[in-house]
Amino acid sequence: MRGAEFAELMAFMAIAEERSFRAAAQRLNMSPSALSHSMRSLEERLGARLLHRTTRSVAPTEAGQALLDRLGPPIAEVSDAVRDVRAFQQQPRGLVRINMPRAAAQLIVMPKLAQFRADFPEIRLELVIDDSITDVIAKGFDFGIRSGAIVQQDMISVPLTPDLRMAVVASPSYFAQRPVPHTPAELNGHACLTYRWYETGALHPWRFDGPDGPFEVMVDSVMTANDTSLLLDAALRGCGVALLVESLVEPHLRQGSLQRVLDEWCKPFPGFHLYYPSRRHMPAAMRALIESLKLS
Incomplete structure (x- = not known):
């Protein structure tokens, strides 16, 4: 389904639920004339009249009511899914996957784990021990932890420890x-x-x-x-x-x-860094982990 077709269906649902072109237009933040044009386009494309219109009222036809009944549950599912995605951005919850060497787990993550769990009970952690030099992002991890000396330059890197020896x-x-x-x-x-x-x-x-x-x-x-x-x-x-x-x-x-x-x-070398590919649209759970682990 094209975006314009989906928009027409949403326009129909708003009109049918509000029983008013003006109220539906306000709900969708569009002009009544644009909404009327969208409705005519949908009826022409379907070859069916979906709304009874008078100067005083608007109501679904039999075909319109059948369409409204079928559209309701899936549209509600879509709306719920969108709200869930927004919640992941705003509330620290969900799964965070980290790939790291054993030394980093023992020195950095485990000492802070109990406090992190107390602060963010809705975040689930998957800790994978991997002492090799792995492309952790390609393997589906949210974060990697490695010495700053080997973190690739195109990654965002957050220091977790002072220099190591x-x-x-x-x-x-x-x-x-x-x-x-x-x-x-x-x-x-x-x-x-x-x-x-x-x-x-x-x-x-x-x-x-x-x-x-x-x-x-x-x-x-x-x-x-x-x-x-x-x-x-x-x-x-x-x-x-x-x-x-x-x-x-x-x-x-x-x-x-x-x-x-x-x-x-044995001379010092760059300490452990947490790294990831982008700050754009970062879920709240990832932001919480960064703040909990980063070097203060």
């Missing part, structure tokens, strides 16, 4: 049996626990910063995983050396269950 860690029991490395080159021969991207099969490089700038070190992997929590668990159990986000291992460093090395070789 990586930390090279192992358990004290591991270093009780192995020499502590003082330079990245001395990682050679150590049992390293490394991250491997599932989709590409590539190993996450161990990057460091020295006097001559950034560089990478090839390490001997005794275990690879595509989940940082597994690497952390393996390091805590004395299985080897891991390169993990500093904030993720800080509690274990304070407790003494992990020991940090090569601290001076």
Whole structure:
């Protein structure tokens, strides 16, 4: 159905319900003459008279009443659907889908989850853990969370944390049996626990910063995983050396269950950012999430 045909049907419904061309014109915010023209066009297109008209009154014909009865329920459904869409724009409710690495979930989202649920009980969250570099928008997510260093420039990006650092860690029991490395080159021969991207099969490089700038070190992997929590668990159990986000291992460093090395070789890099493609017509639920998570 073309837009003009739908407009004619809406004009007919307004006239039939108001029983007045003038009142219907006011309801539709159009002139009585334009409304009369629209009504004539509809009757000509259908080949049927839909309204009885006199100088004093307007009433549906038998055909008009039958059409009005059939149009009522679907038009009400359309009106309800439009109101629901507007409600999503105005009231924080509905589903919000977020794709993020495990470290971001543990450091950013989970600590604020209880308060967010209390503030916005009608918002449902779908949290998908994905440590790989994924086109999250193409996969139907509302938001992605990644380091600001890898967020594409055409995305709107909201800082969630200060700059981050990586930390090279192992358990004290591991270093009780192995020499502590003082330079990245001395990682050679150590049992390293490394991250491997599932989709590409590539190993996450161990990057460091020295006097001559950034560089990478090839390490001997005794275990690879595509989940940082597994690497952390393996390091805590004395299985080897891991390169993990500093904030993720800080509690274990304070407790003494992990020991940090090569601290001076690990320089800051851009922290976690929430990103999405556009601010235009953003639902209230998405706005609420941004305000709840963004760096204050």
